[in-house]
Amino acid sequence: MKISRVAIIGLGLIGGSVGLSVREMLPDVATTGWDADADVRARAAERGLAGMVCDTVAEAVREADLVILCVPVGAMGYAAEAIAPYIRPGTIVSDVGSSKRSVGEALAAALPEGVVIPAHPVAGTENSGPEAGFATLFRHRWCIVTPRDDTPPDALAALSGFWEGLGATVEIMDPRHHDLVLAVTSHIPHLIAYTIVGTASDLEEVTRGEVIKYSAGGFRDFTRIAASNPTMWRDVFLSNRDAVLEVLGRFTEDLSLLQRAIRNGDGDTLYDLFDRTRTIRRSIIEQGQDDARPDFGRKDH
Numbered sequence: 001m002k003i004s005r006v007a008i009i010g011l012g013l014i015g016g017s018v019g020l021s022v023r024e025m026l027p028d029v030a031t032t033g034w035d036a037d038a039d040v041r042a043r044a045a046e047r048g049l050a051g052m053v054c055d056t057v058a059e060a061v062r063e064a065d066l067v068i069l070c071v072p073v074g075a076m077g078y079a080a081e082a083i084a085p086y087i088r089p090g091t092i093v094s095d096v097g098s099s100k101r102s103v104g105e106a107l108a109a110a111l112p113e114g115v116v117i118p119a120h121p122v123a124g125t126e127n128s129g130p131e132a133g134f135a136t137l138f139r140h141r142w143c144i145v146t147p148r149d150d151t152p153p154d155a156l157a158a159l160s161g162f163w164e165g166l167g168a169t170v171e172i173m174d175p176r177h178h179d180l181v182l183a184v185t186s187h188i189p190h191l192i193a194y195t196i197v198g199t200a201s202d203l204e205e206v207t208r209g210e211v212i213k214y215s216a217g218g219f220r221d222f223t224r225i226a227a228s229n230p231t232m233w234r235d236v237f238l239s240n241r242d243a244v245l246e247v248l249g250r251f252t253e254d255l256s257l258l259q260r261a262i263r264n265g266d267g268d269t270l271y272d273l274f275d276r277t278r279t280i281r282r283s284i285i286e287q288g289q290d291d292a293r294p295d296f297g298r299k300d301h
């Protein structure tokens, strides 16, 4: 099965990056694009994010072999309903959403006859919108694909080949496991960043000016993450509710232990944890894995 025409629905950071990346890495693949927001469509056309930015969703998906939904996870079901009347039988419908179980269910409900294969390129930035995308975003990054048992193998191979063509390394995973892993490695870290930046700016004794002035170190990294797209992240937490609450429960228990150790002057507990986490970081670096890129450490980096 060959993918020669890809329709990108949602032309923000990820959709725009898919379009630019296809143009650079898979020049024989034609792209069409559509976004619900007319202003985004105009800006996307100006940047050439797709070979053709269409005025209607019907026009964008009619001839596509693969449709990739690049909208916030809370909008995936609506986007799938919008394409449903216009796609050809056999068209692969995929997505890029940061949570997989609820998105898979929404896509399957909207496209009962469709070839639905959810996916998640684990690559992004704190920026959003049609100006934010870039062609190299997926290079040396993971793309997690969460097929069902009855997913046609040729369609799965075609989708995997597409992401590999954009430079990603594909990993197949169960959607529930994906959601738990990403809750630990991505969703809760974002929640912590949102919380600490909010707490810092709420503290009456610390002015907003001081938050900016003294944010040279680790706090600055938190402010970068806390600048991420509010709509996207609201949807991630609502859609990955169960896994996020499970991990958050464990995290708050561990935080309470540290709180008690500080109150009790229990330096051993603090030292033991900090020593353990430092060892973890050092072993990651020794293995050359201090970056999400699967090929990190290759000579061309």
Ligand SMILES: NC(=O)C1=CN([C@@H]2O[C@H](COP(=O)(O)OP(=O)(O)OC[C@H]3O[C@@H](n4cnc5c(N)ncnc54)[C@H](O)[C@@H]3O)[C@@H](O)[C@H]2O)C=CC1
Residues within 6 Å of the ligand: 009, 010, 011, 012, 013, 014, 015, 034, 035, 036, 037, 040, 070, 071, 072, 073, 075, 078, 079, 096, 097, 098, 099, 120, 121, 122, 123, 124, 125, 126, 127, 128, 129, 130, 229, 232, 236
């Ligand atoms: N931002 C990131 O770093 C990453 C995001 N993702 C996932 O990618 C998806 C898109 O995120 P971004 O590109 O960052 O967001 P974005 O805000 O840059 O772009 C989303 C676009 O979708 C459009 N849209 C919203 N509802 C729509 C609908 N029903 N039909 C058509 N267009 C619609 C919006 O107008 C907007 O232009 C999300 O599901 C997110 O979880 C995945 C990996 C990384």
Ligand SMILES: O=C(O)C(=O)Cc1ccc(O)cc1
Residues within 6 Å of the ligand: 097, 098, 121, 122, 123, 124, 125, 126, 186, 225
């Ligand atoms: O900018 C960062 O640090 C990110 O973590 C980007 C990101 C955000 C959401 C995803 O689902 C995957 C990657």
